Amino acid sequence: MEKAMTLARVKSVAGVRIADTALCNAAVDLLESCSLAFLCSHCLRTYIFGSLAVRSIGRSVVDEEAAFYGAVLHDLGLVPPYRGDNRFEVDGAEAARDFCTRHHVSPERADLVWRAIALHTSPGIATRLADEIALVHLGAGLDFLGLGLDQVSPQVLEEILAQYPRMKFKSEFRDLLVAHCQHNPAAQVLTWTDDVARTAGCTLHGRPIPTVSQIMAAAPWDE
Known part of the structure; x- marks a missing residue:
């Protein structure tokens, strides 16, 4: 399987600090163990874009680690090992909760991650909840649909894409969605x-x- 660069190798991207903790690195390891490089890159961009978006609306994330593995794991429900009988956001949230349980994350933090992933495609809801939840929603929306892309400077965008290129994301991700729908x-x-x-x-x-x-x-x- 083609791999994306692990976040442990960089300290920051576009002014966004990368939390280099054992749990964050474990989340990246899980992502890379089951996802092709284009999806890994998308999930990492989601965290960067989401962090920038949250800042731009005057909010700040308290639990950066939970926000990070919420962003990194938000599409697990689309990959075969974690694809179940629910909408993919819920399957992904359940997989992330299992990850949290295995790594002895508190129930409160695990629930925060669950909600961030389950609600990441819910406009008008996610941004009214915790900043960590808003981060995943805003970051995924910007990278998937370009929502808010006009607020990102060309220099910042160039730095993000140099670190985490798109790799024909639009067509590859659509194929992944179709496979999920057919399943x-x-x-x-x-x-x-x-x-x-x-x-x-x-x-x-x-x-x-x-x-x-x-x-x-x-x-x-x-x-």
Whole structure:
């Protein structure tokens, strides 16, 4: 498996300090053990972009270590070893909680990481919660969809991409999402990935993934 550079080799990127602790390094080891390089690079960029985004709105992260392994592990639910029967955000959150338990992380911190991962695709919710949760949401959104990219200077962007290149991320990540949808089409219903599933031709009980409007129209009520 192609590997990404481990964060232990750098102290900071674009002014964001990298927490070089045993737990953070263990999180990177877990990420690299099950993910291709393009996904590893995305998860590391998520932490950097998220840290910068949180600063830009005048907030500060108290538990940098929890924020770091929340960002690094936020897409575990998309890779085969951790892909289950739930939407991928929940499967990833469960895998991260197991990681925390194995490394004797307190239940409170483990719950913080769980929520950061489970809610990282939830606009309007994640940013109203703890700064660590907001960091993962904002960082993932910036790297995945470019939300807030106009607030990142060209110099900072160049430094981040030099350390963690995109590696055809858009096409590679879409393929990963499609594989997840094909593996578990039922989990996509009423989530943002239902569009990905329909576009990819996924079916549920022999029919296309239903839209919200279709589910409402078929509900067993007169009006």
